[in-house]
Amino acid sequence: MPSITTNTTQTLVELLSHLVRFPTVTSDHATNSAALDWVEEQLSGLPLHIRRYQSKGHPSLVATTRDTKSPKLWLAGHIDVVPGPSESYEPKVAGGRLYGRGAHDMKFALATFIALLQELGDSLAELDLGLMISSDEEVGGFNGVGYLVETLGYRGQTVFLPDTNSDWKFEMGAKGVMWWDVTAKGVASHAGRAWQGVNAIDELIRFVDHVRANFQTEPCHDPDHPHATFNLGTISGGTAANAVPDSASARIDIRYPAEVSADVIAFWFEAAHAAVPTVEAKLAITDTPYLVPNDGPIHHFERIAEAVTGRKLGRFVAHGSSDARFFARHGGHSVNICPTGSGFHMPTEWIDIADLTRFYEVTRQFVQDWARA
Secondary structure, three states, rough: OOOHHHHHHHHHHHHHHHHOOOOOEEEHHHHHHHHHHHHHHOOOOOOEEEEEEEOOOOEEEEOOOOOOOOOOOEEEEEEOOOOHHHHHOOOEEOOEEEEEOOOOHHHHHHHHHHHHHHHHHHHHHHOOOOEEEEHHHHHHOOOHHHHHHHHHHOOOOOOOOOOOOOOOOOEEEEEEEEEEEEEOOEEEEHHHHHHHOOOOOHHHHHHHHHHHOOOOOOOOOOOOOOEEEEEEEEEEEEOOOOOEEOOEEEEEEEEEEEOOOOHHHHHHHHHHHHHHOOOEEEEEEOOOOOEOOOHHHHHHHHHHHHHHHOOOEEEEOOOOOOOHHHHHHOOOOEEEEOEEEEEEOOOOOHHHHHHHHHHHHHHHHHHHHOOOO
């Protein structure tokens, strides 16, 4: 095994720093496109078939060693980030860490992929490998990986997509998600004569309480929280304290494991409507849970990683999903694991530089083994 060199670390820091400086907020299509232009420049001269796509304004980049939509192994990631203060887009190195928006979620992986493709150079022709970078994961991924897989027919046996926030633990799947838009109708009146009206906010709360009663209360005393969860994420209504509101609305976020049926959750909302007919709920977003088979590529990656890092790798099922779910629906096995870092979506987001270098070495060995044509 080649030794991990100072040059490797320096390359990773330089690439990641450059990526962090792009303020690639999901809604900023122009900046995301510019960032992908830069990525494409880094791949110039390599034996790759490079394609660019766009769906509803969201750009994507795909590069493959062969002219195919189904390589043996995908290296996949998203370049978009959630909004942050302007200073978070200026990378800082301190205490062995690189700080910056997207450093851990998940531009470190893109830096790893770019550096590896550059290192492999002409030997890429010996591999059946693909790179897929999207720009809408932070809002669901439907116009990035979702579009590429579901609409354009991209597939793959294995996808390496390091987009999780648990250090050196395999994400073995994720809960499903449902977003429900809830609207309540009431009758307006003066607050001094509240009996003459029907308070839409009160009706909304009654409805919410009916639905919430079906969920596990917290604290549940299970550190893994394997149950379905309920969150009243937004609520609005009313114009003044001395007026009974005649309308109110809310959005509810449900996360549910594979053991819970989406039809059952829908029934809970129907039952709440029957109990509070002035309130209606409409499903805004839905995506099913998925599980990753505990075999094949994960075992191979695990053997390499434990040899390189000297640590035992863990496993867990995530509460929030990733773009790996789009491949899972078509039988694609995902490998989702990250080096040490923290601060997803926070001003203090960081990645451990020494561990990133170890991650690079694990990735290099895994790619050369698993993508061998």
